[in-house]
Structures are given as structure tokens and as C-alpha cells.
Amino acid sequence: MTTPSSPTRGRPARLSQDRTLQTALDLLDEAGLDALTMRRLADALGVQAGALYRYFATKQDLLTAMAERMVGGVADAAGPRGDGDWSQRVARLARALRTALLAHRDGARVFAGTHSTGPNTLGFADSLVGVLREAGFGDGEAARALYSVANFTVGHTLEEQAALRPGNEEPTDAGVLHEAVMAGTYPHLAAALPALTSTDFTAHFEFGLRLLLDGLRAVQR
Amino acid sequence: MTTPSSPTRGRPARLSQDRTLQTALDLLDEAGLDALTMRRLADALGVQAGALYRYFATKQDLLTAMAERMVGGVADAAGPRGDGDWSQRVARLARALRTALLAHRDGARVFAGTHSTGPNTLGFADSLVGVLREAGFGDGEAARALYSVANFTVGHTLEEQAALRPGNEEPTDAGVLHEAVMAGTYPHLAAALPALTSTDFTAHFEFGLRLLLDGLRAVQR
DNA sequence: ACCTGAACACCGTTCAAGT
DNA sequence: ACCTGAACACCGTTCAAGT
Numbered sequence: 375m376t377t378p379s380s381p382t383r384g385r386p387a388r389l390s391q392d393r394t395l396q397t398a399l400d401l402l403d404e405a406g407l408d409a410l411t412m413r414r415l416a417d418a419l420g421v422q423a424g425a426l427y428r429y430f431a432t433k434q435d436l437l438t439a440m441a442e443r444m445v446g447g448v449a450d451a452a453g454p455r456g457d458g459d460w461s462q463r464v465a466r467l468a469r470a471l472r473t474a475l476l477a478h479r480d481g482a483r484v485f486a487g488t489h490s491t492g493p494n495t496l497g498f499a500d501s502l503v504g505v506l507r508e509a510g511f512g513d514g515e516a517a518r519a520l521y522s523v524a525n526f527t528v529g530h531t532l533e534e535q536a537a538l539r540p541g542n543e544e545p546t547d548a549g550v551l552h553e554a555v556m557a558g559t560y561p562h563l564a565a566a567l568p569a570l571t572s573t574d575f576t577a578h579f580e581f582g583l584r585l586l587l588d589g590l591r592a593v594q595r
Numbered sequence: 596m597t598t599p600s601s602p603t604r605g606r607p608a609r610l611s612q613d614r615t616l617q618t619a620l621d622l623l624d625e626a627g628l629d630a631l632t633m634r635r636l637a638d639a640l641g642v643q644a645g646a647l648y649r650y651f652a653t654k655q656d657l658l659t660a661m662a663e664r665m666v667g668g669v670a671d672a673a674g675p676r677g678d679g680d681w682s683q684r685v686a687r688l689a690r691a692l693r694t695a696l697l698a699h700r701d702g703a704r705v706f707a708g709t710h711s712t713g714p715n716t717l718g719f720a721d722s723l724v725g726v727l728r729e730a731g732f733g734d735g736e737a738a739r740a741l742y743s744v745a746n747f748t749v750g751h752t753l754e755e756q757a758a759l760r761p762g763n764e765e766p767t768d769a770g771v772l773h774e775a776v777m778a779g780t781y782p783h784l785a786a787a788l789p790a791l792t793s794t795d796f797t798a799h800f801e802f803g804l805r806l807l808l809d810g811l812r813a814v815q816r
Numbered sequence: 817a818c819c820t821g822a823a824c825a826c827c828g829t830t831c832a833a834g835t
Numbered sequence: 836a837c838c839t840g841a842a843c844a845c846c847g848t849t850c851a852a853g854t
Contacts, residue, residue, distance in 0.1 A: 496775055518798070526746060
């Protein structure tokens with residue numbers, strides 16, 4: 375967590391927090407979270423695994439820094455005050471978070487598995503809470519709305535990235551669902567099967583987001 | 596995934612899928628997901644690690660079976676038709692899912708990391724979709740509502756169990772939040788800090804659930 | 817049929833020693 | 836100051852061999 379030092383004494387340092395972070399994100403995109411090991415990362419950096427621990431105390435710290443970097447700029451999606459009403463601004467924040475997580479392979483898994491308190495993460499939270507407070511929501515309501523929107527978004531994106539994981543064109547369980555459902559059990563799943571196996575994840579996400587925003591409108595009233 | 600065979604030939608079998616599963620859930624509760632290794636589980640069963648692979652082809656399969664077992668009985672929370680209106684019945688299903696995940700250490704992480712197509716998981720889905728279809732929702736709406744409620748519930752419980760993880764009485768970042776927020780950045784987080792650092796996770800969950808249900812009411816109209 | 821023993825190919829992390 | 840080399844204490848998984 376601590377930068378090695380300030381003056382350029384000794385050798386010029388082939389490594390740095392920034393280069394390590396960038397390479398880690400590249401390796402994540404190429405190989406996925408399960409293949410992102412300290413040894414492989416060190417390899418990609420042309421260094422031995424032990425050297426990484428001068429820049430990140432643990433692998434968890436590295437993953438946390440990756441999550442923090444992933445959500446850079448997401449807070450800006452709220453736009454300036456007056457650019458749309460509160461519900462449009464919250465919707466933009468939620469969509470920007472989902473998009474940021476989708477931008478990296480296993481992005482949601484990395485984000486959900488860490489707990490960043492960096493400026494990008496806190497900035498997103500402050501932005502969303504700010505939009506709601508300025509719209510007249512109470513402090514407690516704004517805080518709880520943040521959790522609702524963030525937890526839904528992360529939960530959704532986790533599922534979305536899991537469904538498209540290996541080389542599966544179709545979500546893995548479309549076939550399993552068909553089988554199980556056609557046996558006669560689960561009549562309601564059978565009826566809703568087209569929507570359940572739809573790969574239009576944006577539509578699923580927008581539906582849930584709309585529920586939350588409509589619900590917030592009802593709270594405000 | 597395949598049961599070793601039917602007739603009791605040879606030795607009487609110290610292991611079984613059921614005993615392995617039960618011991619795995621006990622070990623999960625005692626030691627947590629990170630300490631749940633095939634070797635430790637084998638130890639708890641008085642057996643060598645390799646022996647487990649006669650009952651579960653991979654560790655993933657074991658985790659999937661654990662997730663499936665965790666949500667046993669959750670579908671019943673809907674109650675019989677007529678026991679409350681649709682929104683109460685959906686609320687009971689969501690609460691039962693959260694409770695089932697909270698019942699095991701790292702329960703949400705196990706559930707989120709797997710993709711069961713067993714009767715408990717499918718039964719829950721069928722139950723929730725059924726409640727909504729019987730209430731007059733369209734098949735597509737019912738399916739998307741299932742995803743919204745399930746993703747929110749899993750996302751919330753993931754956060755809830757992460758916040759209370761090690762021996763932290765207080766959520767880990769209450770201190771970090773205080774510091775970051777008092778520096779003057781994040782004015783909105785500062786104002787909402789009491790609610791943000793509240794450990795009343797049931798209140799947070801109920802707030803989000805209410806948003807979804809109010810939103811569904813608006814869709815129905 | 818069921819399990820052991822031993823191996824294979826890895827992990828995250830630490831730390832004396834080199835440069 | 837920065838990195839190497841080598842070790843420590845593990846992993847999931849496979850499979851011939853025993854009983």
C-alpha cells in the first residue's frame with residue numbers, strides 16, 4: 375500500500391504500482407480472474423513473483439486497486455445539476471457502473487470481491503447520494519437508495535458475466551432449463567421460458583432499474 | 596455428479612454424497628469459504644482428498660450442491676395461494692432467500708459463485724414467477740421481476756456478509772469513511788454518514804425490497 | 817467397489833542475498 | 836533501493852495400486 379520511496383536511488387525500478395495495475399487489468403481481460411495469479415502477472419511484467427509485494431502487500435490489495443481503477447469516471451455520469459431530473463441522473467449512474475464492470479472480463483466478480491475506499495468508489499457513492507439529497511430525499515433514504523441501486527447493479531452484472539462465461543454462445547443452462555421444465559414440474563417457468571432464457575441482459579437490467587426508480591418515486595411522494 | 600452405483604458390493608462405503616455435503620456445510624460454517632479445501636474436508640471425513648472425487652467430479656460441483664441444499668424450503672415461503680396478496684408473497688420469498696443465505700457463513704458467496712439447476716433453486720424461481728403470473732403479470736414481466744428480486748437479494752446479502760466478515764464488530768470501513776469524509780471531499784456522504792454506516796442490514800434490505808415491490812405495482816397498473 | 821499413496825502442476829507469501 | 840532465488844506451506848486433481 376505504501377509507495378517504495380521518493381528519491382531515485384539505486385536502480386531505476388522496472389516496476390511501479392501503475393504499471394503493475396495496468397498489466398494486471400490486461401491479464402484479467404485476456405485470461406480471466408481465475409488465471410490472474412501473482413506468478414503469471416510477474417511473468418507478464420518480466421519479473422519474479424516476490425517483487426510484486428514491494429508494491430502491493432497482498433493480492434487482495436491489488437484486486438482492490440483494480441476495482442477502484444475500473445470505476446474511474448463513473449461518478450461523472452450523473453452530469454451537472456439540472457442535466458435531467460433526479461431519476462434520469464441516478465439511472466445514468468447505475469448504467470455507468472454496469473458498463474464499467476462489463477468493460478473488464480470478470481469485472482463484477484473483482485468489484486464484488488473487494489471493498490475499495492478510493493476516490494472513484496467514494497465519488498460514485500457521493501454523487502448518487504448527492505443527486506437524491508438535492509432532489510429532496512432525506513439522508514437516510516438517499517443512503518439506502520445507494521445501497522439498493524449498487525447492490526442490484528452488482529448482483530445483476532455478476533449474473534450477466536457468469537451467464538456468458540466460457541465459450542457459451544447460449545447461456546449454459548438454457549438446455550438444462552428446457553429439460554427440467556418440459557418434465558412437467560415448474561409450470562410457471564415453462565410459461566416464462568422465453569423471457570427467462572433471453573440473453574438481452576440490458577433489458578433485464580433496465581427493468582430492475584425502472585422498478586427501483588419507480589419505487590423511489592413512490593417513497594418521495 | 597453420478598452416484599457410484601446401486602448394489603452394496605465390496606466395502607460398505609464410509610463416504611456418501613449426503614455425508615460429504617453435510618460435513619462440507621459444517622466446515623463452511625466453522626472455517627469459512629476460503630478454508631473450505633478438498634483436503635480439509637477429506638480430513639473432517641477421515642479420508643484422503645482423492646476419495647472425494649468419487650462423489651463430486653470437481654470442487655465446483657460440490658459447491659453447487661451446497662448452494663442447492665442451502666435454499667431448501669425457500670420456495671415454500673410463498674405460502675398457499677390466497678395467503679396474502681402477491682406483493683406479500685414475493686416479499687416472503689425474498690426474505691426467505693436472504694435468511695437461507697445468512698444461515699451459513701459465506702452463504703451468499705457460495706450461492707453467487709455457483710449456478711444450481713436443482714429442484715430447490717428451480718422451485719424458488721417457479722414459485723416467484725407463479726405468484727406474479729397468478730396476480731396477472733405477463734410472463735416476461737414475471738421473469739424479469741424474478742431476476743430483479745433475486746439479483747438484488749444476492750447482491751445485498753453478499754455485501755451484508757462481507758461487512759461482518761472477520762471479527763469486525765463495526766463494518767470495516769466505518770473508520771475509513773469517517774476519515775475520508777471529514778477531509779471535506781464527499782459532502783453528501785458526510786451528511787448521510789449515520790445511515791451509511793448503520794449495521795441494520797434488515798432495514799437496508801427491506802428498503803430495497805419495498806422499492807422493487809412498489810415499482811412492480813406501478814408496472815401492473 | 818471404495819479408498820490410499822503418491823504424484824503433477826500449480827498457488828500466495830516471505831526473506832536472505834545479490835547488484 | 837530494487838529485484839532474484841529459493842523456500843514454506845499449501846492448493847485441485849489424477850490414477851495406479853491395494854483391500
